Amino acid sequence: MYLSRVKIDRFNRHNLRELKHLGCYHGWIESSFPTEKAEAEKTRKLWRIDTLNDEYYLILLSETAPDIVLLEKYGVKGSGSSKNYDKFLDSLKQGMRAKFRIKLNAVKSYYDRETYKKRGQVKPVPLAELKSFFLERTQKNGFEVQKDEFDVSQRINEFFQHSNPKDKEKQDRINLVGVTYEGILTITDLEKFKQTLQKGIGKKKAYGFGLLTIIPVK
Numbered sequence: 702m703y704l705s706r707v708k709i710d711r712f713n714r715h716n717l718r719e720l721k722h723l724g725c726y727h728g729w730i731e732s733s734f735p736t737e738k739a740e741a742e743k744t745r746k747l748w749r750i751d752t753l754n755d756e757y758y759l760i761l762l763s764e765t766a767p768d769i770v771l772l773e774k775y776g777v778k779g780s781g782s783s784k785n786y787d788k789f790l791d792s793l794k795q796g797m798r799a800k801f802r803i804k805l806n807a808v809k810s811y812y813d814r815e816t817y818k819k820r821g822q823v824k825p826v827p828l829a830e831l832k833s834f835f836l837e838r839t840q841k842n843g844f845e846v847q848k849d850e851f852d853v854s855q856r857i858n859e860f861f862q863h864s865n866p867k868d869k870e871k872q873d874r875i876n877l878v879g880v881t882y883e884g885i886l887t888i889t890d891l892e893k894f895k896q897t898l899q900k901g902i903g904k905k906k907a908y909g910f911g912l913l914t915i916i917p918v919k
Contacts, residue, residue, distance in 0.1 A: 702785075702786035702787055702790070702899060703763050703764075703765065703766040703767070703784065703785060704760070704761070704762050704784055704786045704789075705761040705763065705766070705767055705769075705772060706758050706759065706760055706761070706780075706781070706782055706783075707758065707759050707761075707769075707772050707773055707776035707777070707780050707782075708756055708757070708758050708776055708777040708780035709750070709756075709758065709775060709776055710775060710776055711757055713775075720775060722860055722861050723859055723861040723908040723909055724861035726748070726759070726908075727861070727907050727908055727909075729759075729775055730746055730748055730759075730761060730767075731743065731746075732771055732774070733767040733768055733771040734746075734767055735768055737765075744763065744765065745763075745764060745900065745906075746761065746762065746907075747761070747762040747763075747901045747906055747911060747912035748761045748762070748909055749909055749912045749914075750909060751802070759772075759776065762786065762898075762899070762912055767783060769781040769782070769783060790895050790898065790899075792917075793888065793891060793894070793917075794888070795890075795891045796887065796888060796889075797887070797888045797917055797918075798885055798886070798887050798917070799885070799888070799915035799917045800883075800884070800885060800915060800916045801846075801882075801883065801884060801885070801886045801913060801914065801915045802854075802882070802883045803881070803882050803902065803912065803914070804879050804880065804881045804909065804910055804911075804912070805834075805879075805882070805902065805903045805911065806878060806880075806905045806908075806911075807825060807826040807834055807878045807879075807880040808823050808825055808826060808877070808878055809823070809824065809826055809834070810822065810823055811823075826878070826880075828856075831853050831856070831880055832848070832851075832852075832853065834880075835851070835880075835882050836848070838902055838903070839886070840889065841893075842894065842902055843888065843889060843890035843891070843892070843893030843894030843895075843896070844887060844888050844889055844890075844894050844897070845886065845887050845889050846885070847885075850884045850885040850886075851882055851883065851884025851885065851886075852884060853880060853882060854881045855879070855880070855881040856878070856880045856881075857878075857879045858877075858878060859876075859877045859878070859879045860875060860876045860877060861875055861908050862874050877908065877910075879909070879910065885918065898913055898915070901913065
């Protein structure tokens, strides 16, 4: 596994026009792996847009290292980097505490048997339920978080577009709800937690959701 990062060039107007929705970021990331594109074999990738000191960064976790030149297509030249992630995974220990950050697509299916007989209607998770929405996903992913040791740092409405299967000239808009959580976690199941770090949590991972990143607390 490889963890890569590149600073996004937000002052380039062309870039801003090109990166108009999450699907554009997805395309940028996939194009950074030319061998996979040529062989038509995609591997799993997790990514997220992070801010640090008022700068925006693309964070990417992938099975193979990306082409740094292509990863810098919409980034600041010379800011791209990639490092082996397996060594970090091997350094983790049962019971370890760590600072964490993750962005989830905070939506749920709400069932109304009279109106929606086959499936629930997908709606954003109410503000009052955002913390419990996250806590419900901790133990089964190999870690625990105390209620007073994490918070919601951001909630933002986002979207991506894709071709309508019935009309290729038409673009369907899919709305998403991005909620970022930050705090302190404790590893309770080491092997399961390592899998979580590599595979992510939740849905819409191809569009910037589910990547859990941590910094061990000394």
